[in-house]
Amino acid sequence: DIVLTQSPDSLTVSQGERATINCKSSQNILYNSNNKNYLAWYQQKSGQPPKLLISWASTRDSGVPDRFSGTGSGTDFTLTISSLQAEDVAVYYCQQYYSTPWTFGQGTKVEI
Amino acid sequence: EVHLVESGGGLVQPGGSLRLSCAVSGFTFSIYSMSWVRQAPGKGLEWVSYISSSSRTIIYYTESVKGRFTISRDDAKNSLYLQMNSLRGDDTAVYYCVRGLLTADRTFDRWGQGTLVIVSS
Numbered sequence: 001d002i003v004l005t006q007s008p009d010s011l012t013v014s015q016g017e018r019a020t021i022n023c024k025s026s027q028n029i030l031y032n033s034n035n036k037n038y039l040a041w042y043q044q045k046s047g048q049p050p051k052l053l054i055s056w057a058s059t060r061d062s063g064v065p066d067r068f069s070g071t072g073s074g075t076d077f078t079l080t081i082s083s084l085q086a087e088d089v090a091v092y093y094c095q096q097y098y099s100t101p102w103t104f105g106q107g108t109k110v111e112i
Numbered sequence: 113e114v115h116l117v118e119s120g121g122g123l124v125q126p127g128g129s130l131r132l133s134c135a136v137s138g139f140t141f142s143i144y145s146m147s148w149v150r151q152a153p154g155k156g157l158e159w160v161s162y163i164s165s166s167s168r169t170i171i172y173y174t175e176s177v178k179g180r181f182t183i184s185r186d187d188a189k190n191s192l193y194l195q196m197n198s199l200r201g202d203d204t205a206v207y208y209c210v211r212g213l214l215t216a217d218r219t220f221d222r223w224g225q226g227t228l229v230i231v232s233s
Contacts, residue, residue: 049224049226050157051223052213052220052221061213095219097216097219
């Protein structure tokens with residue numbers, strides 16, 4: 001199974017500042033034939049189901065604010081919140097869909 | 113508006129069975145793949161099972177539920193199901209019905225509110 005390890009486990013950022021979450025895969029999740037990274041990011045607020053933010057490592061889902069961005073390739077990926085807002089307080093998960101079982105990182109808790 | 117509403121959760125004894133249902137509305141169910149994802153209390157997310165759109169039925173399970181869980185869909189009823197047999201304590205979780213993103217159907221762009229399954233004697 002592909003293991004995704006997120007860092008840090010939690011972080012506290014001042015409102016308006018940048019938040020950076022890393023996700024490291026135990027295996028390469030870049031598919032060479034289409035040059036796509038099979039990685040997604042989700043946001044889960046307290047008491048709510050997760051919400052898809054980004055697929056293909058960097059493609060924002062519709063309606064996701066552009067302060068959220070995803071970068072990286074191969075085994076190392078980053079979710080950046082460029083200017084943290086109060087409504088961004090949540091747990092963030094990465095997910096690989098390169099091979100089954102599709103797996104999630106352990107989550108990163110972001111607080112203000 | 114897209115809606116996914118799970119039902120069928122509850123308290124069950126180890127070794128027992130439950131059938132989860134997910135009623136969907138607000139989109140053309142038949143063209144979307146669907147999955148079940150679970151979350152144990154206070155824990156992270158775990159993908160459980162996937163079923164492709166009915167045009168070419170493909171089914172996957174995570175290893176820990178193979179042979180015990182069965183995913184199915186009824187496009188005429190806009191419904192997704194998960195038959196869970198031989199339940200164990202580590203199956204205790206909130207089970208989410210999730211829709212696959214059309215452009216990346218192994219990612220999940222809409223989620224239900226979840227139904228809680230508790231396996232305990």
